[in-house]
Amino acid sequence: MWVLFIFCSCLKRAMAQAVLTKFQEHPDAWTKTDTILERAQAAQTKFYALIVLGNAIKVRWKTLPREQRDGIKTYLIQLIFRLSCDDATLQAQRVLVHKLDQTLVQVLDSTMK
Secondary structure (H helix, E strand, C coil): CHHHHHHHHHHHHHHHHHHHHHHHHCCCHHHHHHHHHHHCCCHHHHHHHHHHHHHHHHHHHHHCCHHHHHHHHHHHHHHHHHHHCCHHHHHHCHHHHHHHHHHHHHHHHHHHC
């Protein structure tokens, strides 16, 4: 019985990883990160979306139109403020806020280069 449970659990994990990898490889995946950040319930999913966004910032920041770059910066700032507005929310979301901070620093660093 336990062997079957472990096998199913590993199989589900492998399938989920395959889906996430395929999503990350899609050239427009980063354009969905705001939707994922707003709608996802699992912190891991939000964290993964920020990894996808961070990769896009590294690879294509300079090629994005100024309106998109400004939109990304504004969105990140607003989300950080929203999650930091009270201590309870900040404590509950501190790992996510930290990753958002890192992503914003990455944006600002890419802007300065």
